[in-house]
Amino acid sequence: MILAFLVSVVQGAQPLFVEDAQALPGVVTTCGSRSKDYILEVDGGGVALADFDRDGDLDLFVVDGSTLDRVRAGEPGLPPRLFLNDGTGHFAPAPEAWAMKASRWGMGCAVGDVDGDGWLDVYVTHWGRDQLFLNRAGQGFADATERAGFEGSRWGTSAAFLDFDRDGALDLAVINYLAFDWATAAPPGGGCSWKGYDVMCGPEGLVPVHDQLFRNRGDGTFVEASVSAAMRPMEAGFGLGAMTLDYDRDGDTDLYVANDSTPNFLWENQGDGTFKEVGLLRGVSHDMNGKEQAGMGIACADIDGDGRQDLFVTNFSGENNALYFSRGAKGFSERSAPSGMAGPSVTRLGWGTALGDFDLDFDVDAFVMNGHVYPQADRPGTDTSYAQEAQLYRGSADAKFSVERFSDAPARVMRASTVGDIDGDGDLDVVAIELDGPVRVYRNRTLPAPAEGAPHWLRVALRSPTKNRFALGGSVTIEVAGQRRSAELRTSGGFQSSVPPEVHFGLGAHARLERLIARFPSGRELQLEDVTVDRVLVIEEPEVK
Amino acid sequence: MIALLFTLLAGAHQAPSAPLSRPQIDSALTRDPSTLPRAAPGHWNGWKPSDTVPVELAAEFGSALRAYQDADYGAALAGMHAVLARAPDFPAALYQCGATYFRLRRYGDGARVFERFVEVVPEEIGATQALGHCYYSLGEYERARAHYVAVLARTESSVEAWRGLGLAQWKLGDAPRALESLDRALALRPDHADALMWRAQVLFELGRSGEALLAAVRARELTPHEPRAWYVEAQVLADLGRDEDATRARNRFLELNRIEQEIRTQEGLLLHEPRALEPLLRLVVLQRAAGNRAETKAVMLRTLRTAPNELRVHALALEIFAGLDERALVERTVTEIETRFARSPAAWRLLAEHHLAASQPERAAEAEKRAGELERGS
Numbered sequence: 001m002i003l004a005f006l007v008s009v010v011q012g013a014q015p016l017f018v019e020d021a022q023a024l025p026g027v028v029t030t031c032g033s034r035s036k037d038y039i040l041e042v043d044g045g046g047v048a049l050a051d052f053d054r055d056g057d058l059d060l061f062v063v064d065g066s067t068l069d070r071v072r073a074g075e076p077g078l079p080p081r082l083f084l085n086d087g088t089g090h091f092a093p094a095p096e097a098w099a100m101k102a103s104r105w106g107m108g109c110a111v112g113d114v115d116g117d118g119w120l121d122v123y124v125t126h127w128g129r130d131q132l133f134l135n136r137a138g139q140g141f142a143d144a145t146e147r148a149g150f151e152g153s154r155w156g157t158s159a160a161f162l163d164f165d166r167d168g169a170l171d172l173a174v175i176n177y178l179a180f181d182w183a184t185a186a187p188p189g190g191g192c193s194w195k196g197y198d199v200m201c202g203p204e205g206l207v208p209v210h211d212q213l214f215r216n217r218g219d220g221t222f223v224e225a226s227v228s229a230a231m232r233p234m235e236a237g238f239g240l241g242a243m244t245l246d247y248d249r250d251g252d253t254d255l256y257v258a259n260d261s262t263p264n265f266l267w268e269n270q271g272d273g274t275f276k277e278v279g280l281l282r283g284v285s286h287d288m289n290g291k292e293q294a295g296m297g298i299a300c301a302d303i304d305g306d307g308r309q310d311l312f313v314t315n316f317s318g319e320n321n322a323l324y325f326s327r328g329a330k331g332f333s334e335r336s337a338p339s340g341m342a343g344p345s346v347t348r349l350g351w352g353t354a355l356g357d358f359d360l361d362f363d364v365d366a367f368v369m370n371g372h373v374y375p376q377a378d379r380p381g382t383d384t385s386y387a388q389e390a391q392l393y394r395g396s397a398d399a400k401f402s403v404e405r406f407s408d409a410p411a412r413v414m415r416a417s418t419v420g421d422i423d424g425d426g427d428l429d430v431v432a433i434e435l436d437g438p439v440r441v442y443r444n445r446t447l448p449a450p451a452e453g454a455p456h457w458l459r460v461a462l463r464s465p466t467k468n469r470f471a472l473g474g475s476v477t478i479e480v481a482g483q484r485r486s487a488e489l490r491t492s493g494g495f496q497s498s499v500p501p502e503v504h505f506g507l508g509a510h511a512r513l514e515r516l517i518a519r520f521p522s523g524r525e526l527q528l529e530d531v532t533v534d535r536v537l538v539i540e541e542p543e544v545k
Numbered sequence: 546m547i548a549l550l551f552t553l554l555a556g557a558h559q560a561p562s563a564p565l566s567r568p569q570i571d572s573a574l575t576r577d578p579s580t581l582p583r584a585a586p587g588h589w590n591g592w593k594p595s596d597t598v599p600v601e602l603a604a605e606f607g608s609a610l611r612a613y614q615d616a617d618y619g620a621a622l623a624g625m626h627a628v629l630a631r632a633p634d635f636p637a638a639l640y641q642c643g644a645t646y647f648r649l650r651r652y653g654d655g656a657r658v659f660e661r662f663v664e665v666v667p668e669e670i671g672a673t674q675a676l677g678h679c680y681y682s683l684g685e686y687e688r689a690r691a692h693y694v695a696v697l698a699r700t701e702s703s704v705e706a707w708r709g710l711g712l713a714q715w716k717l718g719d720a721p722r723a724l725e726s727l728d729r730a731l732a733l734r735p736d737h738a739d740a741l742m743w744r745a746q747v748l749f750e751l752g753r754s755g756e757a758l759l760a761a762v763r764a765r766e767l768t769p770h771e772p773r774a775w776y777v778e779a780q781v782l783a784d785l786g787r788d789e790d791a792t793r794a795r796n797r798f799l800e801l802n803r804i805e806q807e808i809r810t811q812e813g814l815l816l817h818e819p820r821a822l823e824p825l826l827r828l829v830v831l832q833r834a835a836g837n838r839a840e841t842k843a844v845m846l847r848t849l850r851t852a853p854n855e856l857r858v859h860a861l862a863l864e865i866f867a868g869l870d871e872r873a874l875v876e877r878t879v880t881e882i883e884t885r886f887a888r889s890p891a892a893w894r895l896l897a898e899h900h901l902a903a904s905q906p907e908r909a910a911e912a913e914k915r916a917g918e919l920e921r922g923s
Binding site: 193195196204280281283286288289290291292318320330331333335337338339340342343344345346347379380381382383400 | 574575576577619646649650651652653654682683684685686687715716717718720746750772773775776777780783784795798799802806810816817
């Protein structure tokens with residue numbers, strides 16, 4: 001009752017998130033010109049939260065882009081940067097040892113422990129050559145791109161680490177967008193129009209590029225396995241978003257890919273080192289009318305508490321964001337409208353997103369960072385705008401959502417985002433990229449709260465004795481007051497971004513868990529009874545004697 | 546979906562008005578419709594859709610209407626703006642303006658203009674289901690629902706309002722009421738394929754897949770060219786465990802969806818360049834490939850109106866109309882070719898081939914003879 005009262009006060013008074021301009025002062029990213037004459041200029045960079053120096057708090061990794069002038073001059077783009085957390089959610093540039101060289105034009109990033117040394121590494125996608133940075137035991141990054149065997153130059157967007165062949169080493173999926181050739185790209189006024197206005201061209205009319213799967217040989221080097229693992233569809237999509245999940249709960253990791261203007265893919269892991277594309281079969285490739293949408297970002301969580309992972313995809317303006325509820329073996333059902341998430345998204349163009357219990361009331365909420373790709377969206381008659389407000393979708397026990405303001409911030413052109421408890425207070429905070437603007441930090445106001453009636457929470461991390469130290473692909477299930485909540489360990493999240501390798505539960509008034517079941521990627525389970533909460537719980541998988 | 550409401554003066558369709566310039570059209574397209582002039586409150590009291598358009602507006606109004614019917618929505622909008630500049634809030638022009646915005650997929654502007662129409666002539670709300678469609682397209686489902694209810698309170702027999710209400714209720718999570726509304730639409734028009742498809746969708750989501758299949762199959766029988774019909778049916782069949790049938794339906798969906806994607810692209814181009822010939826020709830071919838007889842015929846006729854002096858357009862029309870077994874249209878096209886291209890040997894050769902294929906050797910020989918004469922210059 002008290003909790004409900006508190007929540008209603010917060011709902012009525014002020015948005016759940018507040019922008020903290022002091023948390024990361026003066027950090028901006030660049031993505032081409034403001035006129036956005038080419039499709040290359042509209043995605044913005046990616047962002048990741050992870051504890052790179054293992055001091056117990058989440059550090060911030062930011063991918064930066066470039067400018068057309070730099071490209072024309074043959075200069076590299078702007079390098080990715082790491083910012084270290086002082087423990088309170090304030091970030092400062094990491095020392096020189098963490099500095100990274102730039103490639104051509106940075107896009108997204110994925111975090112994972114590639115070499116199994118217990119330190120988190122980063123893969124950065126580019127329009128150009130991707131990069132792999134190995135974490136030197138918390139002392140800085142080393143560029144391992146060449147040694148790891150990553151070659152070639154494409155337009156990578158999102159990437160995701162997963163152990164698809166269950167050999168204990170993290171493999172990598174890289175999502176590619178399209179073939180963009182500077183020499184042949186249609187110039188401004190090149191005959192492409194949207195709502196009657198001249199706009200930059202693409203993706204229609206351009207050539208989509210196949211996504212790639214890289215198998216980790218176990219020694220930190222990779223070999224492309226897209227064809228041998230059958231992750232090669234008849235037709236490529238314009239790939240933008242990636243999400244790892246075990247949708248069929250068979251113990252291996254599947255992969256969902258959001259494609260722009262082309263059907264989304266669901267790569268079902270066959271358990272023998274190969275995948276099968278089942279997006280259409282499982283009802284997650286199109287909207288409920290069989291129309292392909294322009295997928296951007298992806299969020300994933302068990303919204304209705306049935307133990308199965310549901311999917312949320314952000315889409316283009318004029319379309320609604322899609323919410324696919326898992327129906328078990330029968331696949332998914334697109335229920336964004338009856339859940340209250342469709343209508344408010346129709347006039348927005350969504351990018352970064354996450355599902356999580358942001359108000360700690362035991363129900364899953366969502367947020368979406370919005371912003372159009374066309375500056376021309378501000379012209380008359382478009383039914384949308386270039387800058388758009390971010391949205392918070394507050395969930396309820398019956399898996400319905402009501403939309404509200406995310407923060408007091410004005411409408412902006414937002415892009416990628418990541419989520420994590422940056423100040424260690426127990427609630428989930430958000431960091432997001434404003435296109436050609438600052439990297440913005442949003443603090444969650446749920447906590448701290450007065451001790452009496454403050455909602456409870458739990459963060460859980462798993463540790464595996466294999467090279468997949470952070471147990472990506474594992475899961476945690478909690479039981480409290482006859483209800484269950486489940487979450488999977490992953491670092492893929494949102495759009496071109498990465499989240500910490502841990503799970504987070506909001507617990508409302510529940511101060512103890514009756515049971516917690518940790519399931520490791522090996523398939524082994526560990527059960528804890530009567531678990532205390534309001535803490536970070538790290539569970540080690542016991543080594544088999 | 547959006548009907549014309551009003552009566553023109555006899556002959557107004559033929560009355561000429563000054564052609565609109567590109568700047569006039571561009572100005573109309575970039576104008577915020579809330580800046581259109583307003584009449585004094587009560588000025589249009591007592592106006593009825595059956596009233597004839599005032600004589601001083603008839604030519605301009607008729608031209609704008611013709612532009613609308615030709616899918617030249619920029620010209621239609623500019624024309625209606627011009628009418629509204631001379632006769633602020635003239636209800637027929639307001640309504641037509643709203644319909645044009647809807648066709649241009651400018652739902653916010655459409656809603657503003659339809660709202661003004663309702664304000665000016667509130668007793669005509671029963672004809673404004675399109676305002677509900679605008680709200681629905683903007684994702685404002687509660688406002689759409691409320692408006693459909695208001696429309697139905699005045700016009701209970703509006704199939705589109707019942708269908709729209711059903712969709713809005715479904716989007717608001719009220720599946721039982723959505724089903725009731727869709728059933729009301731289907732009671733009025735049992736062959737409403739879209740209402741049937743939605744009925745199938747709602748029943749499927751309610752776990753009533755057996756009933757859903759009946760609706761889905763009926764919808765697909767009515768519109769076998771619609772990828773969505775196959776998509777819904779495939780979903781339901783898979784849910785019923787009929788995997789082979791589901792696979793077949795899914796494959797047909799994929800085939801048709803590929804065509805549909807290109808149709809949408811061409812339609813998007815034509816929305817803003819309505820006289821662009823290549824997209825029109827491509828659209829004819831695509832609609833034929835999809836098996837959509839009605840649209841194939843409609844787009845072919847539109848293409849003929851757009852480029853009446855292009856022999857290749859008439860050649861395609863002959864092929865299309867013959868394939869559709871539209872004998873009257875075939876004959877009309879033959880006559881058009883004979884008249885418009887009387888001095889063209891290529892045209893007569895085309896006719897000769899056509900007559901031969903139609904098992905009319907005498908006409909073929911006559912056309913061939915005419916072609917030869919023209920070539921010899923006699």
